[in-house]
Amino acid sequence: MGKLDGKVAVITGAASGMGRATAIRFAKEGAAIVLTDLNARGGETAVAECAAAGARAVFQRTDVTSEADIKAAVDRATREFGRLDIMYNNAGVAGATGAIEKVSAQDFDKTIAVLLRAVFLGMKYSIPELRKAGGGSIISTASVAGLRGVGYLAAYSAAKAAVVNLTEAVAIEVGHDRIRVNCICPGGVNTPLVNRGIPGGEEAAEKNMARMQPIPRAGHPEDIANMALFLASDESEWVTGAAMVVDGGMNTGNVRIRLGGLPNDGTFSGPSFERPER
Numbered sequence: 001m002g003k004l005d006g007k008v009a010v011i012t013g014a015a016s017g018m019g020r021a022t023a024i025r026f027a028k029e030g031a032a033i034v035l036t037d038l039n040a041r042g043g044e045t046a047v048a049e050c051a052a053a054g055a056r057a058v059f060q061r062t063d064v065t066s067e068a069d070i071k072a073a074v075d076r077a078t079r080e081f082g083r084l085d086i087m088y089n090n091a092g093v094a095g096a097t098g099a100i101e102k103v104s105a106q107d108f109d110k111t112i113a114v115l116l117r118a119v120f121l122g123m124k125y126s127i128p129e130l131r132k133a134g135g136g137s138i139i140s141t142a143s144v145a146g147l148r149g150v151g152y153l154a155a156y157s158a159a160k161a162a163v164v165n166l167t168e169a170v171a172i173e174v175g176h177d178r179i180r181v182n183c184i185c186p187g188g189v190n191t192p193l194v195n196r197g198i199p200g201g202e203e204a205a206e207k208n209m210a211r212m213q214p215i216p217r218a219g220h221p222e223d224i225a226n227m228a229l230f231l232a233s234d235e236s237e238w239v240t241g242a243a244m245v246v247d248g249g250m251n252t253g254n255v256r257i258r259l260g261g262l263p264n265d266g267t268f269s270g271p272s273f274e275r276p277e278r
């Protein structure tokens with residue numbers, strides 16, 4: 001028996017990374033899935049992977065910045081599979097990067113549209129259907145950048161922080177309908193969003209990202225899919241309004257990076273003007 005037998009899910013950003021891994025995980029647990037993305041080719045490939053796992057799955061091309069597209073994705077779930085139990089607002093971009101005074105107002109707005117407004121729309125259009133199903137689960141991908149700001153990624157950090165708060169607010173509104181609203185705050189996960197621009201791509205990122213948190217390996221999309229499965233399944237029946245951190249310990253304060261230049265051999269690190277006794 002699968003943990004999601006009989007349940008129907010919509011996943012945004014399902015052509016790649018965490019969304020794709022989650023679609024495949026949900027498929028193996030018995031869910032029927034509407035995979036949505038801007039990227040039709042990647043989306044159809046992911047649909048084939050879900051079908052190979054024995055699931056009913058369809059692709060719906062969706063731009064999450066379009067209100068009509070998000071509504072259409074929810075409608076597709078009810079038309080195709082008869083109901084909706086799980087809405088996973090996950091699509092994302094790094095968006096406006098760089099020093100704040102160089103960020104254009106237009107790029108700031110675009111970042112907010114993909115990372116925040118789309119989550120609002122996903123909630124708005126899924127809630128009536130989840131209510132009809134007698135309850136359900138809304139999951140959104142926030143970030144550890146939504147818990148502590150990341151420099152040169154200000155629009156992104158602000159949008160993700162807002163997703164954490166939106167999650168709490170909406171959880172309060174719909175709890176009595178047995179609709180849970182949670183978000184996931186991933187740390188550094190090796191996906192195309194972070195590895196496509198770096199020399200050496202995925203392999204190089206795997207090495208670099210192993211040093212970014214206490215647990216010495218990069219995050220993988222499957223780490224996030226495991227948390228999404230918990231939040232989608234009945235096992236999380238009493239969990240709502242939560243920001244679930246899945247980050248190998250990064251949000252503890254990035255211990256390994258902070259140790260750079262400090263002794264880590266148990267000796268006392270005195271005033272910085274004194275030279276360390278080594």
Ligand SMILES: NC(=O)c1ccc[n+]([C@@H]2O[C@H](COP(=O)([O-])OP(=O)(O)OC[C@H]3O[C@@H](n4cnc5c(N)ncnc54)[C@H](O)[C@@H]3O)[C@@H](O)[C@H]2O)c1
Binds near residue numbers: 012015039189
């Ligand atoms: N990778 C990380 O380290 C990391 C860390 C924290 C949070 N996140 C968040 O995780 C989520 C998933 O990202 P990922 O790392 O799997 O990246 P990814 O690039 O592999 O996947 C994101 C998907 O979203 C799609 N997308 C982008 N804009 C869209 C739009 N307007 N409409 C529809 N689809 C769109 C892309 O085509 C892509 O398939 C994002 O919300 C991202 O901000 C990523």
